Amino acid sequence: MTEPERDESKPAEFWYGDGLNFTCTQCGKCCTGAPGYVWVDDAEVAAMAAARGERVDEFVALHTKSAKGRRTLRERENGDCVFYDRRKGCTVYRVRPRQS
Numbered sequence: 001m002t003e004p005e006r007d008e009s010k011p012a013e014f015w016y017g018d019g020l021n022f023t024c025t026q027c028g029k030c031c032t033g034a035p036g037y038v039w040v041d042d043a044e045v046a047a048m049a050a051a052r053g054e055r056v057d058e059f060v061a062l063h064t065k066s067a068k069g070r071r072t073l074r075e076r077e078n079g080d081c082v083f084y085d086r087r088k089g090c091t092v093y094r095v096r097p098r099q100s
Helices: 042-052 056-063
Strands: 064-067 070-073
Touching (some): 042 056, 056 064
8 A cells, every 4th residue: 555645835734733732740851952943922922021021022032033934932052942941940931831
């Protein structure tokens, strides 16, 4: 049996295409390692900026970037989220993005 040909003009559908639903255990596995995206909306950006004592425009310039028509948190060179500290964990945990 052969697999049907995929239309390359359409994006591949992933098993997590509708999002991921899980409870954070603060293990850091989602926040470290391979590069990815941590999508943020305006309300999440405002909450994180306030928690860090930064202006929203400053927060956006320093800690986010545009990707695929959306806004995502920046990563370090090793792929870790810019707000993940390997000793302390998520430094914005109380106001972390919900990833929807």
